Amino acid sequence: MIEIEGLSKRYGPKLAVDDVSFTVRPGIVTGFLGPNGAGKSTTMRMIMGLDKPTKGTALIAGKPYARHPAPLHEVGALLEAKAVHTGRTAFNHLLALAATHGIPKSRVREVIAMTGLESVANKRVGGFSLGMGQRLGIAAALLGDPHTLILDEPVNGLDPEGVRWVREFCRYLASEGRTVFISSHLMSEMSQTADHLIVLGRGHVLADAPISQVIAGATRRAVRVRTPNAQGLTSALAGPDITVTSFDDGALEVVGVDAARIGDTAAAAGIALHELTPIDASLEEAYLELTQDEVEYHSEVTR
Numbered sequence: 001m002i003e004i005e006g007l008s009k010r011y012g013p014k015l016a017v018d019d020v021s022f023t024v025r026p027g028i029v030t031g032f033l034g035p036n037g038a039g040k041s042t043t044m045r046m047i048m049g050l051d052k053p054t055k056g057t058a059l060i061a062g063k064p065y066a067r068h069p070a071p072l073h074e075v076g077a078l079l080e081a082k083a084v085h086t087g088r089t090a091f092n093h094l095l096a097l098a099a100t101h102g103i104p105k106s107r108v109r110e111v112i113a114m115t116g117l118e119s120v121a122n123k124r125v126g127g128f129s130l131g132m133g134q135r136l137g138i139a140a141a142l143l144g145d146p147h148t149l150i151l152d153e154p155v156n157g158l159d160p161e162g163v164r165w166v167r168e169f170c171r172y173l174a175s176e177g178r179t180v181f182i183s184s185h186l187m188s189e190m191s192q193t194a195d196h197l198i199v200l201g202r203g204h205v206l207a208d209a210p211i212s213q214v215i216a217g218a219t220r221r222a223v224r225v226r227t228p229n230a231q232g233l234t235s236a237l238a239g240p241d242i243t244v245t246s247f248d249d250g251a252l253e254v255v256g257v258d259a260a261r262i263g264d265t266a267a268a269a270g271i272a273l274h275e276l277t278p279i280d281a282s283l284e285e286a287y288l289e290l291t292q293d294e295v296e297y298h299s300e301v302t303r
């Protein structure tokens with residue numbers, strides 16, 4: 001379990017993390033989602049004791065990282081995934097890490113098997129593909145058999161097979177009862193991996209809920225309507241927070257009222273309907289809607 005309470009981090013004039021509170025529970029995968037620069041890595045670094053909070057606390061199993069006598073057994077992390085440039089073999093790289101933490105050689109073999117690295121265990125890490133490097137990073141995070149796993153953008157840059165492996169492995173680790181906390185800036189990725197989502201934007205928590213709820217809450221529900229009396233229907237529907245947009249092909253898109261109410265309103269006004277179709281925004285649109293005001297750098301439209 002990870003408990004974050006009133007956590008803030010200031011870098012000079014920049015408040016990278018602003019009074020953030022949430023809990024990451026065991027047994028499920030919790031996704032940490034937000035646009036670039038939202039403060040995800042900074043939060044994860046504070047949890048791991050690598051950055052000092054300006055305010056607030058980040059506890060793992062009830063204690064700050066540094067207060068755990070054997071932190072590797074409590075939490076394993078893959079932060080800022082980058083290739084390990086070393087001439088060592090994967091096995092020796094893990095063995096060196098294990099030795100400095102009093103972890104037996106048998107555990108090195110175990111994590112190599114768990115992460116599917118057997119065939120490359122005796123190859124030099126320097127020549128690893130990004131996908132193999134990620135597996136190695138995850139193997140290192142698992143060395144101490146920790147209850148909590150923190151992975152920062154674990155699928156960034158991976159091919160589809162690598163993405164699927166990380167996704168399935170995270171779900172497996174959670175099914176063993178571990179706390180699994182993974183960050184991403186892609187909603188589509190999280191929607192297939194996480195059970196619960198914490199969405200961050202400009203250092204603030206924008207959502208903290210089961211994934212289905214976040215999607216439902218952020219989804220802009222529109223209804224496509226066709227009628228021979230578009231003008232009549234538009235006036236009959238008029239109301240605060242209801243927008244009706246007409247398209248060249250004669251269709252109307254209504255936002256702010258559901259299909260049933262549109263049908264009832266049309267029937268009451270004696271207006272025929274030729275189409276009444278609810279349209280859900282895509283996942284990515286739902287996420288963009290949630291974070292649109294919170295993106296640090298909007299891309300400039302150039303003409």
Ligand SMILES: Nc1ncnc2c1ncn2[C@@H]1O[C@H](COP(=O)(O)OP(=O)(O)OP(=O)(O)O)[C@@H](O)[C@H]1O
Binds near residue numbers: 011041296
């Ligand atoms: N060491 C630092 N010094 C100054 N500013 C920093 C430092 N680390 C992060 N920041 C700033 O804090 C903000 C949050 O950065 P952070 O890396 O935590 O975001 P993120 O959500 O992880 O984004 P990304 O997906 O791009 O890594 C950004 O504006 C970043 O520029």
